[in-house]
Amino acid sequence: MSISEAESVVMEVLWRAAPRTAEDILAEVGPQQGWQEGTVKSLLNRLLKKKAVRAEKDGRRYLYSPRLTRGQYVSQESKGLLDRLFEGRVAPLVAHFSEQHKLSRKDVADLKKLLEELDDEQS
Known part of the structure; x- marks a missing residue:
């Protein structure tokens, strides 16, 4: 399922709190x-057509809730990015960010910690 940038703005509102009416969403991001x-x-x-949200009738209005979780969306988007730009590999992505000076010292420390944890799990 492909969600556009504008659709993702609506999804973010619903992930924060649902169900919401169209008017609620408009008030928050309009x-x-x-x-x-x-x-x-x-x-x-x-x-709705993409089955990313569901709608429930509430009188004369509809209440919208997400069917797609934020975690599912992030996984889908990150996999798509890796596949399109880095042949499905994480190391070239990290290398790209490091070459562009987009990694802070904290980012580097967090990556080192993550790699140590992954290494411990595989031992």
Whole structure:
């Protein structure tokens, strides 16, 4: 399932708190995104078709909840990035960030700790 950048903004709202109405979503992200009610409803309809969200009738309105978890989305997106740009390998991704000076000292320390933990698990 491919989720656009605009759709991911709606999903982030739903991951923080659900169920939510289209009006709730509009109130939360509409002003900074420059979106009107029609835009939010269009995005919700696209997400419904993709089965990323579900809708439950509540009187004259619908309550939307995510079907796709944030963890599933992050896994999907990160795998897609690795596959498209780095032949599915993590090491070239980390090398790219280190070459571009995008890794802080804390990032490097965290990576070292993670590698030690992975090494311990495999021993």
